[in-house]
Amino acid sequence: MKHFFTLLSHEIRMLLVSPGTYLASLLFLTFMGFIFTTILESYSKAPQEVSPAQVFFQLFWLPVLFMVPMLTMKCLAEERRLGTIETLLTTPVTTTEVVLGKYGAAYLLYLALWGSTGGFFLILRKFSGDMRFIDSGPLLGGYLFIAVSGLLFIAIGVFASSLSKNQAVAGILCFTMIFGLIFGLSFLSSSAILSRDALQPARMAVDYAQVLTHRDDFTRGVIDTRQMLFYLSGTVLALIFSILSVEAKLLHS
Amino acid sequence: MSDTPAIEVSHLVKSYAGVTAVNDISFRVARGEILGFLGPNGAGKSTTMRILTGYLPATSGNVSICGVSVAASPDEVKRHIGYMPENNPLPEDMRVSEYLYFRGRLKEITRRMLGPRIDEVLELCDLKRVRHKIIGQLSKGYRQRVGIAESILAEPPVIIMDEPTIGLDPHQILIVRDLIASLRGRMTVIISSHILPEIEMTCDRVLIINQGRVVAQGTPADLRREVLGRSTYQIEVAGDTASLPLLLAAIDPTLSVSAAGEPDADGFRRLTLSTENNGELGEPLLRTLGSQPYRLRALSRVNPTLEDVFLAATRRSWDVKTNDLRKK
Numbered sequence: 210m211k212h213f214f215t216l217l218s219h220e221i222r223m224l225l226v227s228p229g230t231y232l233a234s235l236l237f238l239t240f241m242g243f244i245f246t247t248i249l250e251s252y253s254k255a256p257q258e259v260s261p262a263q264v265f266f267q268l269f270w271l272p273v274l275f276m277v278p279m280l281t282m283k284c285l286a287e288e289r290r291l292g293t294i295e296t297l298l299t300t301p302v303t304t305t306e307v308v309l310g311k312y313g314a315a316y317l318l319y320l321a322l323w324g325s326t327g328g329f330f331l332i333l334r335k336f337s338g339d340m341r342f343i344d345s346g347p348l349l350g351g352y353l354f355i356a357v358s359g360l361l362f363i364a365i366g367v368f369a370s371s372l373s374k375n376q377a378v379a380g381i382l383c384f385t386m387i388f389g390l391i392f393g394l395s396f397l398s399s400s401a402i403l404s405r406d407a408l409q410p411a412r413m414a415v416d417y418a419q420v421l422t423h424r425d426d427f428t429r430g431v432i433d434t435r436q437m438l439f440y441l442s443g444t445v446l447a448l449i450f451s452i453l454s455v456e457a458k459l460l461h462s
Numbered sequence: 463m464s465d466t467p468a469i470e471v472s473h474l475v476k477s478y479a480g481v482t483a484v485n486d487i488s489f490r491v492a493r494g495e496i497l498g499f500l501g502p503n504g505a506g507k508s509t510t511m512r513i514l515t516g517y518l519p520a521t522s523g524n525v526s527i528c529g530v531s532v533a534a535s536p537d538e539v540k541r542h543i544g545y546m547p548e549n550n551p552l553p554e555d556m557r558v559s560e561y562l563y564f565r566g567r568l569k570e571i572t573r574r575m576l577g578p579r580i581d582e583v584l585e586l587c588d589l590k591r592v593r594h595k596i597i598g599q600l601s602k603g604y605r606q607r608v609g610i611a612e613s614i615l616a617e618p619p620v621i622i623m624d625e626p627t628i629g630l631d632p633h634q635i636l637i638v639r640d641l642i643a644s645l646r647g648r649m650t651v652i653i654s655s656h657i658l659p660e661i662e663m664t665c666d667r668v669l670i671i672n673q674g675r676v677v678a679q680g681t682p683a684d685l686r687r688e689v690l691g692r693s694t695y696q697i698e699v700a701g702d703t704a705s706l707p708l709l710l711a712a713i714d715p716t717l718s719v720s721a722a723g724e725p726d727a728d729g730f731r732r733l734t735l736s737t738e739n740n741g742e743l744g745e746p747l748l749r750t751l752g753s754q755p756y757r758l759r760a761l762s763r764v765n766p767t768l769e770d771v772f773l774a775a776t777r778r779s780w781d782v783k784t785n786d787l788r789k790k
Contacts, residue, residue, distance in 0.1 A: 211570075212567075212568055215564070215567045215568060216568075219564050223553075223555065223556070226555065227555065291551050291552075291553070291554070292547060292549065292551030293551045293552065293553055295512075295517060295547045295551060296545070296546075296547060296551060296552075296565075296612070297568075298517055299515045299516070299517050299540060299543065299545045299547075300540060300565070300568040300569050301537050301540045301541050301568070301569070301570060302568055303537075459517065459518065460518075460519065461478070461479075
């Protein structure tokens with residue numbers, strides 16, 4: 210792990226000098242700001258049952274579906290397309306360090322982007338002067354959910370990027386995998402196929418892996434270690450697959 | 463330690479999905495030697511180089527760099543190697559000095575040493591003027607030199623460069639050649655190239671491979687003798703050449719006219735003589751032809767270029783291969 214920090218700081222620096230990062234951040238913040246103002250408008254019209262933070266995180270999947278592919282599609286695909294992976298791997302670094310460095314940089318940027326939406330709540334508090342709008346439980350729970358689920362989403366993005374030389378293919382693959390994870394599983398759990406008795410264990414597994422349910426739990430302030438473990442183990446698995454994928458591509462290059 | 467060869471390759475085989483790219487190659491390179499790697503496209507040069515760097519695993523055989531086996535301890539080997547891949551891939555959006563700094567850190571040069579070392583290689587490769595430029599905007603020649611600067615950055619004992627002079631103009635080729643020559647004795651260098659005079663001028667030894675096999679190796683002079691096996695002379699002579707073969711046989715039994723041109727306006731025709739004798743036949747030729755009713759205008763010994771050697775050696779390996787097939 211000697212080179213991890215060299216690689217990480219290099220990746221972060223490359224992200225910070227790239228105009229694409231700023232464009233993506235701009236789009237993300239505009240979009241989230243739009244959602245936030247829409248929520249506030251509806252609150253100003255009629256009293257609501259839940260706090261604005263809870264509603265805000267309801268729509269987390271929309272930016273995730275677009276932001277995660279944008280942040281991660283480049284990382285390994287570009288490296289392979291340009292051939293710089295060859296110069297990188299002929300220095301004393303391991304594939305693990307390379308993959309983790311890229312993963313770390315993308316994850317930190319993801320956190321920074323979501324973290325900046327915290328500014329919306331600060332502004333709301335400053336101008337409304339009403340603490341009822343800021344329910345700190347759902348807010349912290351929501352951000353914790355974003356941080357924990359982001360681990361898995363970014364890892365899936367890195368894995369998708371390791372599969373193809375083409376950024377666009379990697380991006381679409383990442384979109385599809387995350388879409389499948391969030392909505393495919395929720396569709397599966399409500400489908401009739403799994404309602405048979407013989408498929409009971411499969412049904413339990415699918416019910417356990419409901420990202421949308423996890424989000425509701427976190428924003429209600431229920432933090433379940435089993436759910437944390439789901440994301441952590443998924444992350445580790447996706448990263449191991451990415452490392453294996455990079456190495457397998459070398460063997461057959 | 464110093465008596466172990468810098469690179470030792472024995473019975474290296476690499477096959478991909480049924481295609482044998484490298485077929486039983488063995489060679490060794492002494493410390494401080496510059497080895498030229500020649501071969502037509504698809505001969506297995508790049509594959510061999512990639513195996514040497516530990517980037518690709520070999521199918522069978524053994525490779526050791528400075529006495530360390532590549533397969534057993536790839537990390538150790540990577541510390542001994544500076545490698546510049548084919549087509550010299552570089553990140554597009556970094557500045558030259560940033561790139562070298564990043565690479566230097568990956569190659570485990572301490573921060574304190576790295577600054578002066580970067581200045582040194584920038585000076586060596588004549589890159590000082592572009593040190594703050596973005597690599598994506600540099601011309602081909604500069605990019606190539608950035609690649610070379612990067613490969614010598616950590617002062618590794620072994621440097622492997624895949625076609626370092628491709629796409630350079632003659633002036634830049636000269637700079638690169640001087641640069642490689644300045645490494646002689648300090649570092650072991652392997653370069654592959656298509657530009658044969660290039661190899662001939664810089665390399666101590668040449669290895670020609672074709673179809674994944676070594677077809678010839680040795681110094682350029684050895685190769686000429688071994689592969690071509692004959693010397694060639696060119697004369698321009700006027701007069702009746704019918705009795706010439708007899709006279710030539712008197713000088714050396716294997717000397718014969720291998721090609722004859724048409725007589726020009728003055729009656730002189732150009733003849734090409736070839737012999738298996740490698741000794742100097744210029745003087746007896748002059749004496750014999752001068753004293754006869756011939757008029758001799760020019761006599762020269764043709765120095766075969768490495769190109770001839772290369773063509774002959776690769777052709778020979780094709781012949782061997784077709785003969786193998788016929789036997790089956």
